[in-house]
Amino acid sequence: MATVCGFVERIKYRNEENGYTVLSLTDEGEEYTLVGNFHYISEGEMVEATGPMTEHPVYGEQMTVETYEIKAPEDTAAMERYLGSGAVKGIGAALAARIVRRFKADTFRIMEEEPERLSEVKGISEKMAMAISEQVEEKKEMRQAMMFLQEYGISMSLAVKIYQEYGPRLYTVIKENPYQLADDIAGVGFKMADEIAKRVGIFTDSDFRIKSGVLYTLLQATGNGHTYLPETDLLSQASELLRVETESIEKHLMDMQIDKRLVIRESEGVRVVYASQYYYMEMGVARMLHDLNIRGREPEEKIRKKLLQIQKEESIELDEKQVQAVVEAVNSGLLIITGGPGTGKTTTINTIIRYFESEEMEILLAAPTGRAAKRMTEATGYEARTIHRLLEISGMPGDERSIGMHFERNEENPLDADAVIIDETSMVDIHLMQSLLKAVNPGTRLILVGDVNQLPSVGPGNVLKDVIEAGCFNVVMLTRIFRQASQSDIVVNAHKINAGESVPLGKKSNDFLFIKRDDPNMIINAMITLVQKKLPGYVGADPYDIQIMTPMRKGALGVERLNTILQEYLNPPDKSKLEKESGGVTFRVGDKVMQIKNNYNIEWEVRNKYGIPVDKGTGIYNGDIGIIREINLFAELVTVEFDEGRMVEYSFKQMEELELAYAITIHKSQGSEYPAVVIPIFSGPKMLMTRNLIYTAVTRARACVCLVGVPEVFQAMVDNEMEQRRYSGLRERICEIYDTVPQD
Numbered sequence: 001m002a003t004v005c006g007f008v009e010r011i012k013y014r015n016e017e018n019g020y021t022v023l024s025l026t027d028e029g030e031e032y033t034l035v036g037n038f039h040y041i042s043e044g045e046m047v048e049a050t051g052p053m054t055e056h057p058v059y060g061e062q063m064t065v066e067t068y069e070i071k072a073p074e075d076t077a078a079m080e081r082y083l084g085s086g087a088v089k090g091i092g093a094a095l096a097a098r099i100v101r102r103f104k105a106d107t108f109r110i111m112e113e114e115p116e117r118l119s120e121v122k123g124i125s126e127k128m129a130m131a132i133s134e135q136v137e138e139k140k141e142m143r144q145a146m147m148f149l150q151e152y153g154i155s156m157s158l159a160v161k162i163y164q165e166y167g168p169r170l171y172t173v174i175k176e177n178p179y180q181l182a183d184d185i186a187g188v189g190f191k192m193a194d195e196i197a198k199r200v201g202i203f204t205d206s207d208f209r210i211k212s213g214v215l216y217t218l219l220q221a222t223g224n225g226h227t228y229l230p231e232t233d234l235l236s237q238a239s240e241l242l243r244v245e246t247e248s249i250e251k252h253l254m255d256m257q258i259d260k261r262l263v264i265r266e267s268e269g270v271r272v273v274y275a276s277q278y279y280y281m282e283m284g285v286a287r288m289l290h291d292l293n294i295r296g297r298e299p300e301e302k303i304r305k306k307l308l309q310i311q312k313e314e315s316i317e318l319d320e321k322q323v324q325a326v327v328e329a330v331n332s333g334l335l336i337i338t339g340g341p342g343t344g345k346t347t348t349i350n351t352i353i354r355y356f357e358s359e360e361m362e363i364l365l366a367a368p369t370g371r372a373a374k375r376m377t378e379a380t381g382y383e384a385r386t387i388h389r390l391l392e393i394s395g396m397p398g399d400e401r402s403i404g405m406h407f408e409r410n411e412e413n414p415l416d417a418d419a420v421i422i423d424e425t426s427m428v429d430i431h432l433m434q435s436l437l438k439a440v441n442p443g444t445r446l447i448l449v450g451d452v453n454q455l456p457s458v459g460p461g462n463v464l465k466d467v468i469e470a471g472c473f474n475v476v477m478l479t480r481i482f483r484q485a486s487q488s489d490i491v492v493n494a495h496k497i498n499a500g501e502s503v504p505l506g507k508k509s510n511d512f513l514f515i516k517r518d519d520p521n522m523i524i525n526a527m528i529t530l531v532q533k534k535l536p537g538y539v540g541a542d543p544y545d546i547q548i549m550t551p552m553r554k555g556a557l558g559v560e561r562l563n564t565i566l567q568e569y570l571n572p573p574d575k576s577k578l579e580k581e582s583g584g585v586t587f588r589v590g591d592k593v594m595q596i597k598n599n600y601n602i603e604w605e606v607r608n609k610y611g612i613p614v615d616k617g618t619g620i621y622n623g624d625i626g627i628i629r630e631i632n633l634f635a636e637l638v639t640v641e642f643d644e645g646r647m648v649e650y651s652f653k654q655m656e657e658l659e660l661a662y663a664i665t666i667h668k669s670q671g672s673e674y675p676a677v678v679i680p681i682f683s684g685p686k687m688l689m690t691r692n693l694i695y696t697a698v699t700r701a702r703a704c705v706c707l708v709g710v711p712e713v714f715q716a717m718v719d720n721e722m723e724q725r726r727y728s729g730l731r732e733r734i735c736e737i738y739d740t741v742p743q744d
């Protein structure tokens with residue numbers, strides 16, 4: 001067991017959800033790597049940590065932290081950090097260090113009372129000394145607040161936010177109810193507030209603590225896709241979090257309902273609890289869908305006649321369901337079109353577009369992800385955007401939760417169109433649906449297209465499914481597999497999977513192959529041969545376009561291990577290729593990488609062969625895949641090339657938005673298509689190895705699906721109907737509106 005004590009130099013990796021952190025720390029000039037769970041931590045903090053030192057095969061010696069304490073830094077260190085943080089104009093880190101070295105604990109007194117003496121420090125003129133002193137005087141109050149907050153282990157950047165929010169009130173907030181921070185300040189969660197409360201000496205069963213813990217539990221649940229929790233689940237989860245009896249929690253629920261922080265309802269005979277904003281979000285979505293759902297008066301005969309003409313021009317014959325979809329599209333304010341692969345959704349959308357075009361209507365197309373929008377553009381010949389772009393997102397760079405992020409298109413500035421068509425609607429969560437609906441005025445037609453059997457959205461809600469199951473709106477369900485599509489085993493087997501039928505794996509097939517292997521390493525070997533040698537020629541694609549996708553992140557066939565191994569084979573180390581380590585992963589020139597969050601403001605440019613930019617734009621989205629073209633260690637930049645030659649420069653710090661992408665999770669593949677996909681099929685948790693997961697994976701392939709592994713596991717996935725239950729009440733909210741509002 002060893003103990004180290006020093007300043008956190010760099011946070012190399014941090015998972016904000018569970019606090020898992022890899023950091024480097026210096027103790028008397030020695031650098032150590034520490035790995036462990038830290039509730040909160042930031043660079044520059046002083047930490048004392050204890051744990052065994054272990055030798056990691058890849059990363060070398062490191063400490064697995066068992067206990068740690070964030071030390072209140074000795075005063076001089078706090079002063080130096082404050083001065084060097086940019087709080088005082090003209091003083092950077094180096095100058096701050098010199099000032100504090102010169103005056104030690106007396107630093108601030110000198111600044112306030114004898115500012116002229118600052119010029120004793122090398123690099124400070126008398127004039128500058130006076131300017132600094134003026135600023136220090138002005139910021140005295142803030143400085144005291146910063147020093148106070150540091151005693152509670154709060155980082156400088158957070159302390160600034162807290163000061164800006166509360167001003168002098170912050171002393172009362174911290175001492176009486178630090179849980180308020182979790183409500184008011186982005187970047188502070190229950191866990192951090194709880195840590196501060198512990199330092200202040202607030203007891204475990206304080207009202208504030210319990211109420212904050214209840215909201216935190218509900219918020220965590222939204223991270224798992226739920227918009228509410230049954231009361232019993234909420235109580236047991238909150239009790240585990242807070243370590244107090246359920247009875248002590250239960251008595252606060254009513255209070256919180258009166259305060260409008262919770263909404264308690266009954267659903268199928270069970271009491272359920274919402275964080276109120278989610279309840280009102282569902283109500284709002286239900287209400288807006290209802291308001292959009294108006295009927296047109298165009299005689300059906302007339303529509304059918306015109307449609308015949310269009311079909312003739314396009315040399316296509318729609319089947320009755322497709323015709324019905326077009327008729328409904330013309331005559332309804334809201335229409336949902338759903339169906340599996342090859343059931344003619346795209347063909348139907350195209351015909352609807354032609355019809356609307358002939359009526360000189362304004363049409364807007366969008367999809368939830370960049371890749372899905374691109375596919376929609378290709379399939380329709382019409383420009384499709386991401387929904388975020390359609391709604392004109394604006395605000396802080398990158399982070400969706402940043403304050404100030406909003407859509408320019410909303411109820412006051414709605415989309416100017418006669419029809420809005422959304423593809424891949426199964427990926428739209430309740431937040432995005434609310435934003436979209438706010439921007440669509442009744443009178444503008446909204447057509448939602450998607451495959452309801454795909455995995456639901458990553459974010460909370462089960463929007464498409466709920467909207468369909470409510471039974472209150474026009475839904476056209478396309479079920480027929482068209483002749484051309486029925487020649488594809490991918491399409492035929494996808495439908496079999498969806499119906500829970502057995503899929504013949506021994507059959508000779510051109511596009512649906514099963515390679516039997518019963519050991520993870522043999523599976524990996526087979527996958528490498530497929531990606532490197534066999535498939536590129538077979539489907540006429542580059543090895544980089546063939547995508548390996550796997551159910552999980554961890555384990556022998558999880559994304560993390562696969563990427564490390566695949567990188568070794570597909571892009572091995574080479575003297576000519578520069579490397580940069582980030583978050584514990586080595587990135588190398590030539591690596592295939594994926595953007596893992598939406599970044600609406602990052603700039604890209606397309607350059608011609610002379611390196612001169614010919615096109616520019618912004619936005620790289622979650623799931624976009626590219627190749628590292630250059631690593632510049634001097635300028636600390638990594639250049640990644642995305643689709644269509646779009647070059648993006650990432651600073652080393654921004655590299656946390658990138659992951660290796662030789663293998664990706666099936667969840668991340670939603671909304672994308674690839675010429676060929678390769679899927680390892682090996683045992684895994686039953687909750688994960690489900691029918692709709694394998695269905696989603698298989699339907700990502702255009703030309704070839706290769707499954708590698710154990711056939712019985714594949715069949716077990718097809719049989720595993722267990723869908724992770726999502727607690728979502730949108731269906732009920734829609735039904736309630738239709739029960740209470742008289743319909744014409």
Ligand SMILES: Nc1ncnc2c1ncn2[C@@H]1O[C@H](COP(=O)(O)OP(=O)(O)OP(=O)(O)O)[C@@H](O)[C@H]1O
Nearest residue numbers: 317318319340341342343344345346347482484485
């Ligand atoms: N009415 C029709 N008559 C004949 N062929 C059709 C008809 N509708 C669609 N098809 C053909 O069926 C195939 C699948 O159609 P389409 O691409 O529209 O389906 P989809 O539901 O969008 O499929 P996916 O989800 O796989 O993209 C295409 O080859 C298309 O040309």
